[in-house]
Amino acid sequence: MMKDVKSPKGKELSKPLLKRLTDYMWGKLHSPIYVEDMASKSNMSTFHFARSFKKTTGHSPHKYLTTMRLEKAVSLMENDDISLADVASESGFSDQAHFTRVFKKRMGTTPAAYRKKLKKSA
Numbered sequence: 344m345m346k347d348v349k350s351p352k353g354k355e356l357s358k359p360l361l362k363r364l365t366d367y368m369w370g371k372l373h374s375p376i377y378v379e380d381m382a383s384k385s386n387m388s389t390f391h392f393a394r395s396f397k398k399t400t401g402h403s404p405h406k407y408l409t410t411m412r413l414e415k416a417v418s419l420m421e422n423d424d425i426s427l428a429d430v431a432s433e434s435g436f437s438d439q440a441h442f443t444r445v446f447k448k449r450m451g452t453t454p455a456a457y458r459k460k461l462k463k464s465a
Contacts (some may be wrong), residue, residue: 356395
């Protein structure tokens with residue numbers, strides 16, 4: 344008997360586990376975070392973890408992490424004293440160019456233009 348390939352597989356992550364994982368991600372946001380490490384902390388295989396994470400949050404671990412990094416970057420950009428290169432670094436992006444590409448793709452504008460708009464509205 345063949346299984347329906349489209350049927351949802353995997354269990355959702357428990358709320359306490361998801362909280363531990365998001366706390367871990369926030370704590371290490373400035374450095375590389377690997378799905379394998381999160382899977383290990385969850386006592387799951389990488390594949391099973393990624394599937395369960397997406398089922399729980401609606402996003403892949405990578406997309407969720409990128410969203411967290413962008414949230415941190417936006418909050419850091421409110422401070423004019425920190426350069427965009429430092430914002431990128433502190434938010435966990437590999438460099439300012441990578442940060443700019445991801446920011447523009449998700450936010451529809453560059454970090455510099457966003458910061459300029461923030462200044463005007465303040």
